[in-house]
Amino acid sequence: MRKVLVAFVLAFAILMFSATKIVMVYWPGPESEAMEKVVSYWNATEGKKLGIEVEILNFSREGFWEKQEILLNARSSEVDIVFVATYIIGRLAPHLVPLEGFQLDPNVFIASALDSMSYEGFLYGLPLDVSNHFLYYRKDLMEKLLNEPAWRTRYEELSQKYLGKKLSPKRPNEWEWDDYKATAIFFTKKYNPDSPTTYGNVLQMKNLVYNVMIWNDVLWSMGGSWFDSTGKFNIKTEAARKAAELFKTLYDLGTVPPGVTTYEFGEANEAFKSGSVFMMIQWSAAYNILTDKTQSPLVYDKVALAPIPGPRPSTHVHSLGVALSKYSKKKDAALKFLSFLASEQAMKMYAENGGIPPVETVLKSLGHKRPEFPVIAEHVRKYGYVEATIPETMSILEIISNKLTAYWAGQIDLDRTLDQIQAEVDTLLKK
Template sequence: MKLTAKLLGVTALSSLLTGAVHAEVTVLGWPGGPEETALRAAAEMYNARAEVADDDKVELLFTSRDGFFDKLQVDLAAGSTAFDANLLATYSIGKYAPFLEPIPLSDEAGAVFGDTVLKTMQFEGAQYGVPTDLSLHFLYYRTDLIDALMADDAAKAKYTEIAQEHLGEALAPKSPEDWSWLDFVANALYFSQSVNPDSPTRYGTVIQAKNLLFNMMVFHSWPRSYGADWMDADGNITVDSEAYRTALSMANKLFELGATPPDSTSYEYAEANAAYSSGQVAAMVQWNAAANDLTGAQPDTGTFAPPSGPEGRFTHIHGLGLGLNAAATNKDGAIAFLQWLSTEEAAIAYAKAGGAPGLASATAAKLADDRPDLVQSGDYASTYGFVMNGGTSANALSVYEAQAKEFTGFWAGTQDLDTALGNTTAAMTELLK
């Protein structure tokens, strides 16, 4: 009995001591990768500030990326107090909003990030998060292959012949910075051995077409450049449009003609990067986060915004950020940290540590030497960035899911375009009503 009492006492004491050394603001971050490194650096800088009380110091919590948003959803719905602030993404704000509270940002936030980027963390006009990382898409292309093509008249003639045969237009090769989506497809066909046996690469492009919502984000800059949107101003679903039909059919041509690997319907980010890095792919559209990996593997790589369409050039953008858990046990402390995170000092520290905040040009200019890529991504985001109408709604993730299922089914040949668009319209009507 005495031994039991002693053990209980020791356990209770150690629990108290452990609690005393634990920080009072717990932040659930995006695990692994540069986001974690950057958040660690920012939190360290914040905790070192003299005015931050011991009770308000920040401790970081990381789980695993696998099923992160599923676990977060369950935690938030259950009213978990395990964290005070948590990761947010543009496409999930509406879903998590019932379990979050809007936050005030610092006075300088508007100047640091700019309105476009701040909007990626808003839902129904309220600011639910401070933006930390911005994701958008780049066109990656092999400059050595393009240069060789442009310098060879016979190759140019072959290119035009292929474009005429498969696209019905006698297109001439162009600099990727001037590409329309039609040029992108023509280039992909020219550099595919299934169409052009003399191609130096096995495939002209790689489309990551696994039935996965993130892959739809990569794709939908394409229909957008033909004027697509999810809904019109009256809330009618407009996915069954000429714009979506054109983009889906053009992409399908790449599958049919073997210009993308035949099993790319099982590819996601990692597989698509592996394909490009192997040197067997000539060009691809991929997340900006892949820039270091892809240019590292293929040094002769150029980057630009995705190709243009009749309605202009667009890139999907979304932000990662941190928001306030409505069940937080230290709301004031969490708000203080989030407010500081929206200052220029924090944004620069975060960027220098490897993060990718979407910064307004004046702030990005201060990082021109350390992070020139942020100048480019900030510029593309503000010039070409878009969010579909309904892209931050409560069911935005489910809309992407529905599109992924139906569109990949079309590309895999398990259903026709009318069925795919009909099913997507029905699902979106239900989800966005």
């Protein structure tokens, strides 16, 4: 009887002190590799003390969102923490728990990144990786343009001829869109046979929602947005017209490679890496590629960054992050881990292993290893905007992409383009 009692007590003790397991779905790739380091640290330290173990569950990239949404739609308690993104946070919100009372210092995270994880006034996700855009340009050629009298004179002549006004070269952080356009013309051999690059710029004009995110920078920088002051979607504005015309003009002038209507991230990078273009608006993730000697031997030491041009420099911001599932049966334990994850300590560990957390102090502290990190922090804080986090965000992007691509390719005029976008989005939002 004594042996049975001892065995029962031991079994009860093991049960009492065994760890509560939290399952967290995470995006596979560099992001999950970075998160594995943070989770390993948690499991060996604070998690061990609290009896809370975290396990990462990776789905394949193909069909990732669909697989996760199947679990959420089934109200499955198999996962406790799910992976979210700005452009689907509104769609997933009914399955998530708002992070109210959550131990998060709002001063740690950059405000626009928190906006990117919020919906209808509630924070639903913890932003862990931030994406934004830069103007990339060739600093060696820019210095020559600023300091070589013959180049300056030629620049002024071309701007007078094609823009109807004489412009002088400026540093890119002072540019309006006319400066961008004049520089694109100057560095295109068609207009300047002495240009060391064949094309002045490269645009990403493939029918793709992520390319529209880049075009939105132009719209916002010109004072536009998707919604007016009353909250109504309105694309039939002067800012939208000018933003659409800018890409069309640059394409029609031939300041871009002829195949740009099929270009996205990779193709634009290749054009820049080849040394055949002077500048481009591109995702911050490209910096590490373009400044790597092995991957970009022709330009790695010639790359510089500037804000998006315009009267109101603006960069699209979206975040990838994690959120608490409404169907988790271990919410208290999951929140303890999320509180740790929201600390500067965890975010620095995440950044040191490959993540890009929207935490200004962390990004600035790692500038000696990743020179773009402090610039990301500055631009996301100063110029960052979030188009929308409503459930229809991706559908709106798809509508805009379909119509703008047709306009840029000459298949439809601008008035019909904006009319059709407006009508389709109005119909979408009424559903």
